[in-house]
Amino acid sequence: VKDLKVLLETERSEGISSSSRDDDSTLLNPGTHSSILDENTNKYTGLCFSDGKSCIDYILVYKKSSSQSEKREVFERNIRAEGLHMEKEACLTNSDVIFLKLHAPWDVLCHYAELMNIRMPFRRKIFYMHRRHKFLSRMEKRINQFRGWLPRKPMKFDSDTLPYLEENESFTAPFSRSRIHHFIIHNKETFFNNATRSRIVHHILQRVKYEEGKNKMGLNRLLSNNSYEAAFPLHEGSYRSKNPIRTHGAENHRHLLYECWAWWGVWYKSHLQGNQPKKIGLYFAWLGWYTGMLFPAAVVGLFVFLYGVFTLEHCPVSKEICQATDVIMCPICDQYCPYLRLSDSCIYAKVTHLFDNGATVFFAVFMAVWATVFLEFWKRRRAVLAYDWDLIDWEEEEDEIRPQFEAKYSKKERTNPISGKPEPHQDFSDKYSRLLVSASGIFFMILVVIAAVFGIVIYRVITVSTFAAFGWALIRNNSQVATTGTAVCINFCVIMLLNVLYEKVALLLTNLEQPRTESEWENSFTLKMFLFQFVNLNSSTFYIAFFLGRFTGRPGAYLRLINRWKLEECHPSGCLIDLCMQMGIIMVLKQTWNNFMELGYPLIQNWWTRRRLRREHGHRAMASLPQWERDYNLQPMNAYGLFDEYLKMILQFGFTTIFVAAFPLAPLLALINNIIEIRLDAFKFVTQWRRPLPSQAKDIGIWYGILEGIGILSVITNAFVIAVTSDFIPRLVYAYKYGPCAGQSQSGEGCMMGYVNASLSIFQVSDFERRSQPRTNGSELFEEAVKFCRYRDYREPPDSAEPYSYTLQFWHVLAARLAFIIVFEHMVFAIKTLIAYLIPDLPKDLRDRMRREKYLIQEMMYEAELERLQKEKNERKKKDRVHHKEWP
Helix, strand or coil, X not given: CHHHHHHHHHHHHXXXXXXXXXXXXXXXXXXXXXXXXXXXXXXXXXXXXXXXCCEXXXXXXXXXXXXXXXXXXXXXXXXXXCCCEEEEEECCCCCCEEEEEEECCHHHHHHHHHHCCCEEEEEECCCCCCCCCHHHHHHHXXXXXXXXXXXXXXXXXXXXXXXXXXXXXXXXXXXXXXXXXHCCCCCHHHHCCHHHHHHHHHXXXXXXXXXXXXXXXXXXXXXXXXXXXXEECXXXXXXXXXXXXXXXXXXXXXXHHHHHHHCHHHCXXXXXXXXXXXXXXXXXXXXXXXXHHHHXXXXXXXXHHHHHXXXXXXXXXXXXXXXXXXXXXXXXXXXXXXXXXXXXXXHHHHHHHHHXXXXXXXXXXXXXXXXXXXXXXXXXXXHHHHHHCCCCCCCCCCCCECHHHHHHCCCCEEECCCCCCEEECCCHHHHHHHHHHHHHHHHHHHHHHHHHHHHHHHHHXXXXXXXXXXXXXXXXXXXXHHHHHHHHHHHHHHHHHHHHHHHHHHXXXXXXXXXXXXXXXXXXXXXHHHHHHHHHHHHHHHHHHHCCCCCCEECCEECEECCCEECCCCECCECHHHHHHHHHHHHHHHHHXXXXXXXXXXXXXXXXXXXXXXXXXXXXXXXXXXXXXXXXXXXXXXXXXXXXXHHHXXXXXXXXXXXXXXXXXXXXXXXXXXXXXXXXXXHHHHHHECCCCCCCCCCCCHHHHHHHHHHHHHHHHHHHHHHHHCCHHHHHHHHHHHCCCCCCCCCCHHHHCCXXXXXXXXXXXXXXXXXXXXXXXXXXXXXXXXXXEEEECXXXXXXXXXXXXXXXXXXXXXXXXXXXXXXXXXXXXXXXXHHHHHCCCCCHHHHHHHHHHHHHHHHHHHHHHHHHHHHHHXXXXXXXXXXXXXXX
């Protein structure tokens, strides 16, 4: 082992590049380093090289049986040429697996930190507070004194009991070796933190060649052709400790994250800033902000629901329905459905009132404004985070060309206008022909969704008759609710199956387009997946909200599918109960399934891996595994990064806002889910996944534009839900035009008396079509044969001059609905625009602070440079004096 260590050290010091050093002869024997473990367990925990000093910045994993050994050997020689230190070690549990440990020395870190313009601290911050008016100062003093009496904020971390959570804020500047004396360097080993070291090494690996050629470089390509099995930075040790964190402190950042963030006992805490990679930290910051903003929406939605509960006994419409024992309703399906009393739908009328009441319109306006406030204040929050994380001046590097694009268009080149270098080029005709084919594929998949919805519609039409003739009385008496419930469950299964298909189709269409860079590929794939899943998730909801019961015709003249099946009608109490069931069941089932798959799948896989290794190697060997093997046995991060995490939340945001007028409890369900989601994601990132690559980001990218689009769509859909799906407009028209209070400046319960009777039309049973004629004449329920029945519509009675034609009230209601949609949309859009205009994207105190700091940084750099020049001048004077004294 000592000889092998000397050999590796010699290679690092001399920069050996011969091919003889790239085979597996230099790897440490796994059976002989146990002595090192016994001698110095604290040093050799799997975070350092075998010398116990050089920390491991990156791990590459490959198999000796791989056929890509030549490319790997060239790649490793070039890694050494870049100055990185390397050490190989065989796997303890699989002799075919080799771990390649990488360490970046100080000179390499400094060189690439300067090239990558990494900002490093050079002076502690001095916070500048502008002078306030005396009255404001006194008010602020009183408020702070009052806050001192209150308990500390539960969402914030206590920096007194956990002082190592607090970061030292310093001014930063792009690192420069020529000005290295300006920066705060107490220890060269800790000046660059682990995340920065891993980021620099990853940057190097992405630019190292593995084969002679113009673009034969990069770790990603070696991973795609199986030259390497995996590549990842190490976790900083175990996330568990025998000692409590409050008395003994955190052993490492992973332990800190688990105890103070990922553990279920701190479910109410927000994310820890600065301890995650910035891209992942931004996701958790956005998720935390979204969850926090859901609190007021959930409270208001709950109040709207409770308002319906408390006013239920005073609702004249539900009272009238419950007391209408002598009103006979027409059958809702052909032949098998019986005549019903209107009072049989009493329970459904009461449930409908819980969601469709006088506060519904206010809540729809509130949620439209809430969506705008959420997005506008997120801009401000994002700016604050970018400032705190020192990303204000960070600009994303130009993306590299994708290998697939390069291979496809390598014969056609043109000069890049920015870099001046030749690069592959895609012709205009080729590009847009591919986009046309991709758009056609998207359109076809949307037609597949519509076909699936059509299948669900046919199922509902057929099943309602089947349930009406069911032997079990409970199902027979509630055939329509049973039909809706089973249809929603089947629809959920179809949604989950189609989601799997859509992912493959979106991947195929995106690769067919041949995007030039990785960011273009990611944006194209994101847009397709969102479009597919959004249409898939909401198509049935749109059908129930805007089409169910709208185009059924009337008794005696029903509209039919393929001239066979009668379209489904709404329940006598309205269609809103179907929409509520659809949204509630889909939302609960989808969120439960997502949370189970998100944590259950990696948990089961990691448990199975640990079980297999214990059975093969025993508990003692498993306990002594180094950190790189433990991390290798964890699950890799999703291939699409944070795409799935954002997609779930964006779809939930759409579900929460688009039909919120029909389901006020949606924000509350979303809030409960998100509180669980944050803990699941945190637990997964800290304990179940390998450590993700450090990456920078200062916004959420294309997702923000999608959120804005959903906010606009939600205004339109809620306007239509209130005007078309709910009975808000018909009740309003009746109260002010046809009710007891018509023409009077009065309002109250008495104004709605007779509304139910006015909203039902009369049908003569003898006018039924032959295939719609019920099998019973209703005498078993009503003691005599039914001659007339009622149905929901505004039509003339059968004995009028124009039987079954629309009444004047129908046209009044239709005009009022259209007017409400136009007024509601314009009013809400005006409020949204005004709020977006009034809320600046950057807080004023942050803008002043940034300007102040920019000024101070320039002054500090100038003063530091003057100090350096003054020192050099004084040293030259001393040398001159010594030189003159030597002359006789």
